[in-house]
Amino acid sequence: EVQLLQSGAEVKKPGESLTISCQVSGYTFSNFWISWVRRMPGKGLEWMGRIDPSDSYTSYSSSFQGHVTFLIDKSINTAFLHLNSLEASDTAIYYCARQNKVAPINYLYMDVWGNGTTVTVSS
Amino acid sequence: DILMTQSPLSLAVTPGESASISCRSSRSLLHSNGHYYLDWYLQKPGQSPQLLIYLGSNRASGVPDRFSGSGSGTDFTLTISRVEADDVGIYYCMQGLHTPPEYTFGQGTELEIK
Numbered sequence: 001e002v003q004l005l006q007s008g009a010e011v012k013k014p015g016e017s018l019t020i021s022c023q024v025s026g027y028t029f030s031n032f033w034i035s036w037v038r039r040m041p042g043k044g045l046e047w048m049g050r051i052d053p054s055d056s057y058t059s060y061s062s063s064f065q066g067h068v069t070f071l072i073d074k075s076i077n078t079a080f081l082h083l084n085s086l087e088a089s090d091t092a093i094y095y096c097a098r099q100n101k102v103a104p105i106n107y108l109y110m111d112v113w114g115n116g117t118t119v120t121v122s123s
Numbered sequence: 124d125i126l127m128t129q130s131p132l133s134l135a136v137t138p139g140e141s142a143s144i145s146c147r148s149s150r151s152l153l154h155s156n157g158h159y160y161l162d163w164y165l166q167k168p169g170q171s172p173q174l175l176i177y178l179g180s181n182r183a184s185g186v187p188d189r190f191s192g193s194g195s196g197t198d199f200t201l202t203i204s205r206v207e208a209d210d211v212g213i214y215y216c217m218q219g220l221h222t223p224p225e226y227t228f229g230q231g232t233e234l235e236i237k
Contacts, residue, residue, distance in 0.1 A: 035226075037172070045164070045172060045215055047226040061225055095171055105156050107178060108219065110164070113171040 002026035004114035022096035030054040033099040129229035146216035160220035167212035
């Protein structure tokens with residue numbers, strides 16, 4: 001069974017940094033991109049960007065560029081989302097999602113999602 | 124930037140009836156390969172989002188055939204026939220054509236049961 005297991009809830013203070021993990025199982029980690037999606041309280045979903053686990057190539061949404069970093073550790077089949085200089089507006093649930101591909105057109109869609117990590121930033 | 128607009132933003136449906144959700148994009152989602160780069164996702168209360176439809180009209184694995192996607196150009200529809208209590212949640216459309224680096228979600232449509 002394909003699973004993406006995310007790290008637990010976090011409470012942070014403004015200005016601190018945070019790393020969320022997303023450990024995958026049930027498939028070959030390097031074969032599928034990982035996307036990150038945010039949902040702020042009372043708001044909709046926002047795509048943050050994605051990373052290719054095979055070579056750590058990244059693509060960031062313009063809304064998040066410079067504030068987040070995606071990382072990979074292939075030895076433990078885990079993707080990471082690093083957020084720096086946290087603000088109250090970073091309070092949200094963060095999801096990782098596997099991007100599956102439709103051959104031969106190489107269309108990517110998010111077919112399996114992590115369980116979500118709740119982040120609260122408060123002084 | 125491309126804009127995705129869903130309507131209605133909320134709807135209440137009697138079990139057994141049908142529901143339709145509209146998604147309009149500010150630019151055509153037709154790729155040169157002939158496919159529409161539009162997905163539908165459902166986020167049930169307290170759960171992670173789940174894929175319902177990809178490429179405009181293809182049901183994801185395990186999705187009941189009560190769910191169907193249609194549309195062309197800039198206008199797309201998710202239809203749920205014979206609505207069940209388990210269908211409650213927020214439905215999102217998402218475009219995947221105008222990248223990198225953006226995938227863009229609609230605002231979401233909340234479905235509740237009467």
